[in-house]
Amino acid sequence: MNPRFAWARQLAAFAVFLSVWQAVGHAGWLNPIYAPTPGQIGAALIELFGSGRIWTHLEATFGAALAGLALGVVAGILLGVLGSLVPFVAELLEPVMTLLNAVPRVVLAPLFVIWFGIGVASKIALSFILVAVLIFFTVFTGIRQVDRKLVERVLTLNGGRWALVRHVYLPSVAAWVLGNLKVAVGFAFTGAVVGEFVAASRGLGYLLSFAQSTFNSALMLALVLLIMVVVLAIFAIAGRLEKHLLRWK
Amino acid sequence: MSYGGEPVLEGASIVVGEGQFVSLVGPSGSGKSSLLRAVIGLQQPLEGTVEREVAPSEVAILFQDDALLPWKTARDNVALGLTLKGVRRGRALEQADVWLERLGLGSFGHRFPRHLSGGQSKRVALAQVLAREPKLLLMDEPFASLDAIVRTRVIQDVASLVEREHISVLLVTHDLEEAISLSDHIYLLSRGPRAHVTRDYPMPLPRPRDPVRARTHPAFAALYEKIWNDLSHEVDRV
């Protein structure tokens, strides 16, 4: 088999799978409460976009995820750099971060709802904490592993402290953060959607919990599909960005 | 010179005259690298002094590992050596191009280090330090990682460049042929700890000199034999 046409075979297999699923559902062999047909899922998707009610939810989820991502990356870098520069800060931060890293951080979602209410703040907080811990460890361990030879090279070219930061430390930190960008994006959306799922009045996570409470599995699967597509699209953008900025690798 | 325990080097007195090419050979671990690191100021000697008649910014060092910044192109790496010396960026880039050209890398300036071969990367590192117009060039086994042909070519280029620019050189090497064919003077370091200079040999081969032709000079074999015996004696000593 020609490996170049793997995608064509995958597509064909997927089409066969969908057709069989549709046919079996049509024949009445599937309980629509558990397993709606692809046609029903498609109809649910079309209804979401056709009625235009999806936009406010997409906006809410995107807003929370991107805000959490941005704040989390900034805080993670600042804390990571501070921790590497000031031993006292490292002593305080490391146990807290290790603890936060050890538990699945989404368990904080109900607590954040109590603290920050059911509005967007609790979703941003969850996204933020997921991303910030990841980036903190990326930067904190990364700075310790900066290539000693590069540091000595800049020193022997009469580079001072500032030159070291600018030409060695900053690019190294940027490389590690970019290398983890996809994971961070995934975390940010997980935080937003889980936060909405727990308590919210808007967002994809809210729609999911609505679909669950009304036993609307066609809507549920339509949303799962939509979330997958959204995250994959953002992965693709993050991947392009990473590839361009890390083209020296 | 010491790292806390017994002194690594003791009484290692080496003189590099202006425009002279001096090599330092000796057993592994005798402190050759430590000595170079002390001269460039990466390490403080416990006692004793490093006397330089040149300013710190006029001393350059090359290691076995080129340590080019991976996120900068060859051209930017060379220019960095100049901007860190206070040259403004536009001028630094011009000079970088001149030196890359001189080292036969005119069309490789835009490449990142990952996309350079061992020999090309070595030449970029050379351009980086030579563009700074150093008075003293320190080299710590810089050619050890290159394969034989590339190595010979790079050595020829280094020899002619330092001769032309009148740069003083202190080379640490494991390779006696390399040391004899390049040097005006060779120092032999004893086995450490407390390593010291046990012998030193003036090299009678005439200048200007091609390091490949030098190997066929009538005096070469006898010099090699003599220094080799002394070096083996140091390595085998218990």
Ligand SMILES: Nc1ncnc2c1ncn2[C@@H]1O[C@H](COP(=O)(O)OP(=O)(O)O)[C@@H](O)[C@H]1O
């Ligand atoms: N950073 C260091 N800390 C402690 N000991 C070191 C350090 N660097 C080198 N040494 C020791 O100093 C001695 C000389 O090392 P080095 O200068 O690298 O020798 P050479 O270059 O001649 O092989 C060795 O015994 C080595 O183990």
Ligand SMILES: [Mg+2]
């Ligand atoms: Mg050494």
